[in-house]
Amino acid sequence: MPHLTLLYxxxxxxxxxxxxxxxxxxxxxxxxxxxxEGGQQVFPTGGVRVLAYAAGHHAVADGxxxxxxxxxxxxxxxxxxxxxxQLAGDTILAAAKAKxxxxxxxxxxxxxxxxxxxxxxxxDAKHSTIHPLFRNP
Numbered sequence: 001m002p003h004l005t006l007l008y009x010x011x012x013x014x015x016x017x018x019x020x021x022x023x024x025x026x027x028x029x030x031x032x033x034x035x036x037e038g039g040q041q042v043f044p045t046g047g048v049r050v051l052a053y054a055a056g057h058h059a060v061a062d063g064x065x066x067x068x069x070x071x072x073x074x075x076x077x078x079x080x081x082x083x084x085x086q087l088a089g090d091t092i093l094a095a096a097k098a099k100x101x102x103x104x105x106x107x108x109x110x111x112x113x114x115x116x117x118x119x120x121x122x123x124d125a126k127h128s129t130i131h132p133l134f135r136n137p
Contacts, residue, residue: 001119002043002076002128004092006052009069010057013018013054018068024050027072030095033089033107043076046131068103069111072096077119089116 004027012018028050034042060067074092076085093114103110 002050002074002088003049004028004072004074006022006050007060007071007073008052008054009058009060009067010054010056011058011066012068015068015103019052019098020052023096023099024052025091026095026099027092030091031060031088033073034084034091034114036084037081042080042088043135044131046128065109067109067111070096070100070113072112072114074114074116075119076116077121077124080118085116085118089114 006020006024007038008029012048013020028048031043031048031050032041032045036042058069060069072092074088078090080088096112096114097104100110100112102108
């Protein structure tokens with residue numbers, strides 16, 4: 001963890017103003033900037049995941065326009081302060097708004113939701129060859 005999952009309407013895949021790969025990279029980079037009250041990086045570099053999934057079928061609002069929507073859910077492990085969770089959400093929202101600015105111009109109908117969830121894991125196992133790349137010697 002942390003994992004940021006994006007669910008979005010598939011019409012965004014046809015929109016020249018939406019580069020989902022660039023959005024994912026920008027969001028991951030933004031997550032790596034989040035620091036706690038002591039200045040420590042909140043999310044371990046090797047644990048950051050941003051995954052985006054297009055909804056092949058969707059209905060948004062009244063259907064009178066080609067509405068677009070993106071739902072972003074950040075799931076993180078327990079133990080972080082309320083201020084850090086707020087900062088993580090604010091950081092993700094700001095990064096998304098910056099990358100998607102063209103979708104929020106006049107005449108465009110786009111919605112964006114960012115939700116932060118804290119895990120109360122019943123089972124949590126990990127196996128990775130990525131984390132060791134970022135451990136300090």
